[in-house]
Amino acid sequence: MQDKIGKREATTLARRKHIVESAAICFIEQGFHQTSVRDIAKRAKISLGNLYNHFENKTALIAEIAALEADSLISVTKVLTGNAPHKKKLEQFIKAHFAATSTPANAILAAEILAESMRSPLIAEGYIRNRQSLITALIPVVEMLFPDAEPELQAELILDTIEGAGNRVAFAKAKKKKATRDALIDWITAKISDA
C-alpha cells in the first residue's frame, strides 16, 4: 500500500482540479486576458494567495487548460479503431468531432487557445500535438477511402472542414446545426471511391 493517498494529498489534488475547472469557466465567459486571477479565486471560493500555492502563475493555468483539450480528443479517436467498415468509422468520427467542436463552450475555448497559440510557443506546442494525434488516427482510414490522395494532406483538409463548420455553427439553431452536419457528411463521404 505504498501508493495509498493520504487525506492531505487527496484534498490537494481535488482542490487543484477544482481550480482548473473554475478557471475554465472564467475563461469561457470572459476570455484569458479579461479574466483576472482574483476572478478565478473568487469562482473557486478560495483565497487569492492560496491559488498561488497550487499554480506558479496565471500563464501556467492557461497552459493547463489548453492541455486539457487533449483528454477529450482521445474519446473521439476511438471510433476510428474498431472493426466496422471504414466508411462507417469515418462517418462516426465526423459526427463525434463535429458534435464536440460545435459545442459553444468548446468553440469559445478553441478560439481562445488558437489566438493564444499565435504568440505563445508553449500553447502552440500543445495545440499542434493535439491536432497531430487526430491526424495520426485519421490517416489509416483516409488511406483506404481515398487511395488517390496524399493521406496526410487529405486528413488535414477533412479536419479543417469539420472544425471550421463546427465552430461556425456553434451558436446557430439546432436545426441549422443538424443540416450542416448532414451536409458535412455528404460533402466528405461523397468522394469515396467505393464502400
Add this chain to the structure above:
Amino acid sequence: MQDKIGKREATTLARRKHIVESAAICFIEQGFHQTSVRDIAKRAKISLGNLYNHFENKTALIAEIAALEADSLISVTKVLTGNAPHKKKLEQFIKAHFAATSTPANAILAAEILAESMRSPLIAEGYIRNRQSLITALIPVVEMLFPDAEPELQAELILDTIEGAGNRVAFAKAKKKKATRDALIDWITAKISDA
C-alpha cells in the same frame, strides 16, 4: 468646390488612418487585450490624450480594425463575377482566399477577431456580415457546379475548408503551403459534375 478638403480636415483624416494602422500592428504583435492604449499611442508617435481626440475609447478602435477586414474581401469576391468558366472562377477564388487567409498577419487578426466575436455582439455582427458577403458571392457559382447540393450550405462548407486550411498553414513552410493549396483545389473541384 463645396467638398474641397481643408488642410485641417485632411491631416485629421490622415492622422486617424495612421492610428488605425498603428493599432493593427500592435494587435497583431500582442493581441487586443495585451495591447495598451499607451502602446498604440507610442507606435503612432502621438500623445496619449490625442488618441482620445480621434477615438472614443479602446473598444471603438478594436471594432474599427475588425470592420477593416471587409475591404480586403471585396477584391477576393471580384474573381467570381467575370465571364470565365465557373470552374475556373471557383479555382481562382480558392487561390485568392487561401492566399489571403494563409498570410500570418491575417491569420493572427482573424483568430483575434473570432475570439472577440464570441463575447462582443458588436464584433460578431461585423464578422457575420463579412462572411455573408463571401457566401452571397459564392452561391451563384456553387449553384452551377454542384447542382445536387443545397447551394448555401455547400458554399459555407467550401469557405470552412479554405479558411481552416489557410489559417492552419499560416506559419508553415512555403512548400507545405503550396502542397496544401493544390490539395485544397483538388479536394473541392474533384466533385464537380462536369466542366
Add this chain to the structure above:
DNA sequence: TATTTGAGTGAACGTTCGTTCATTGATATA
C-alpha cells in the same frame, strides 16, 4: 506527544491600466 509540513488567508506592494482634463498652439472663420 512534540515537531515539521504545507494548505489556506487576506492585506499590501509596485505597476500598469483606461480615461480625463487643463492647457497650448496652429488653423479656419468673421
Add this chain to the structure above:
DNA sequence: TATATCAATGAACGAACGTTCACTCAAATA
C-alpha cells in the same frame, strides 16, 4: 486682424492588475 475651433500635449486620477508576504492552523511524521 481678432476670434473661434480643435488637434495636440502629458500630468493626473482611481481602479485593477499579478504577485508576494507574514501568518494561522490542521494534518502528517518522528
